[in-house]
């Protein structure tokens with residue numbers, strides 16, 4: 001099966017690390033926010049509490065470090081669940097528009113706060129053959145990124161309909177340099193760590209893993225200062241393909 005071939009390849013890229021390496025990598029990522037929180041508390045206890053403005057700033061830093069820890073733990077659970085469910089995807093035909101509307105709901109607060117407009121250009125009858133929970137996870141991660149990396153008054157579009165199984169998440173945001181594009185799917189990778197303090201760098205590695213399980217492809221095109229396009233191609237199930245070509 002085509003999908004299985006793609007999935008094996010993907011496992012080699014993103015999941016086939018020894019558990020010792022994995023634990024080292026994860027503890028390194030967890031250690032940093034913990035060390036930062038400890039340092040902030042120590043500084044507060046050693047006198048910084050007396051200056052209200054400084055104390056508030058430090059507490060806000062500590063809060064964002066704690067939020068990163070929280071996101072890390074939930075993303076790590078996703079990675080772990082995906083790794084154990086690796087062998088077989090329970091897929092079905094899903095109306096993309098409906099699934100995208102769920103993702104839109106979950107990100108509406110973020111979009112409103114960032115003054116970014118999100119538009120769905122998806123025909124009502126457009127379907128994707130995928131696992132529902134995992135497709136939701138893909139849409140949510142891509143939509144969240146698109147909104148997060150788009151300045152106020154920008155626009156995010158989920159577009160589908162030209163080809164079966166093919167859709168894209170597009171934004172008019174900050175974009176990225178072409179040499180960074182291959183790295184963004186690596187675990188914990190963030191292009192600008194300082195600007196993405198609360199985030200984990202795990203989202204796209206989870207997306208890639210899910211797409212590999214489905215034998216689906218993702219292509220990124222991006223221009224700095226102009227925006228990015230994440231193009232996804234989900235294969236139709238084998239039985240539907242042979243049915244169509246007969």
Ligand SMILES: Nc1ncnc2c1ncn2[C@@H]1O[C@H](COP(=O)(O)OP(=O)(O)O)[C@@H](O)[C@H]1O
Pocket residue numbers: 141145146149171173174175176184189190191192196199200201202203204205228
């Ligand atoms: N739509 C986008 N526009 C610009 N950069 C992006 C976009 N999506 C992802 N990136 C870059 O890829 C990195 C990795 O993304 P991801 O794995 O989702 O991690 P996170 O969102 O936690 O930072 C981001 O930190 C960012 O640098």
Ligand SMILES: [Mg+2]
Pocket residue numbers: 141144145199201203204
């Ligand atoms: Mg993300």
